[in-house]
Amino acid sequence: MSKHVLALEQFDRQQLQSFVDRAIELKSERKQGVRHEQLAGRTICLLFDKPSTRTRVSFEAAMYGLGGNVIFMSSKDSQLGRGEPLKDTARVLARYVDGIVVRTFGQEIVEELARYSDVPVINALTDLYHPCQILSDVMTVIEKKGALENLKIVWIGDGNNMANSWIEAAAIFGFSLTLACPQGFDPDEKVLARSKERATQSITLLRDPVEAIKDADVVNVDVWASMGQEDEQEERLELFQPYQLNRELLAKAKDDAVVLHCLPAHRGEEITEDVLEGPQSVAFDQAENKMHIHKALLDQFID
Structure with missing residues (x-):
């Protein structure tokens, strides 16, 4: 299975169904008061070119709800807005965090970040796809x-x-x-x-x-x-x-x-x-x- 989530077509039915089944399980456990800590000590970076309410808050709440940490950056807060090559951004961020969640315009942006990143890249929206x-x-x-x-x-x-x-x-x-x-x-x-x-x-x-x-x-x-x-x-x-x-x-x-x-x-x-x-x-x-x-x-x- 791919280590990135760029589009649904990367996966087969069993894999996608397993994500849904796990989400239903985690939802049930949360309602029962179960605390999840499996990502304690892990950090993700939310790298967003586009504004967001639900996607940003839900990813932050999800990561915190698994015991992890979140760093949020908009394009104006990063070197992406000043023309740094995507491959440089990907390789540097991969040394700081355990995953990169990207909300941007072109699908080619998430694909290039994934090509050079040693940690998972998750597509949180592009103009072409919205898999999550x-x-x-x-x-x-x-x-x-x-x-x-x-x-x-x-x-x-x-x-x-x-x-x-x-x-x-x-x-x-x-x-x-x-x-x-x-x-x-x-x-x-x-x-x-x-x-x-x-x-x-x-x-x-x-x-x-x-x-x-x-x-x-x-x-x-x-x-x-x-x-x-x-x-x-x-x-x-x-x-x-x-x-x-x-x-x-x-x-x-x-x-x-x-x-x-x-x-x-x-x-x-x-x-x-x-x-x-x-x-x-x-x-x-x-x-x-x-x-x-x-x-x-x-x-x-x-x-």
Whole structure:
């Protein structure tokens, strides 16, 4: 198994399932008051180019919850913001810490850091992938719905990094995934092609959100403009309006369908207030599960 977590496609189903199972176990033990100290004396560095609330706090809480230590650095606090080569940063940090968690723009950044780092590098978000988030989403679905195989999972909106990692998850875990994205906002072509070759169930890309959501067990949405796309906000608001998850659209899914949103949510844009705060929304369970998945990954990868 790879010593880094860069994308879900690096792993097989058994490996990904083991991360989810371990997260569920750690979550249960935490609720029972069990104290975890297996990473006592270990330190990770959070190296973030992009701002964060949930990802930063959940990784910090996860590491502290395993008895370890955390050093946080934004790009403006490090030499990365002043042009130091990534390979130098990787080799130096690897002599100081036991793991590097990276939240950045280009996937090539985490890949180069991993190439030169002697300690694990974990992708906490790039413009191409969001692997840790999707593992926490899968964990949430399993908690709410049980086995994944017979579920229809739907993604509605932008074909962004979340969509790409959902596509990889569908191929690896073996569940059906339907995506509804506006023309010109599709998931990455290479990710989709590779995943379809690996998939045992259908991965379908549609334009019509009403057709996509029909009989869905799980409905997943995200913001229409991600970090770095703020200048496209107004254009996207108009183009994506038919993809808003509101009561009318959600009614096309199964009555017991659950709604996922990785947060932060723009109420009144990609999702309405009544849906996000409604009984089918599991967004806040999903947010909690980030911490438990991060614990499981740190427990597995930090030596």
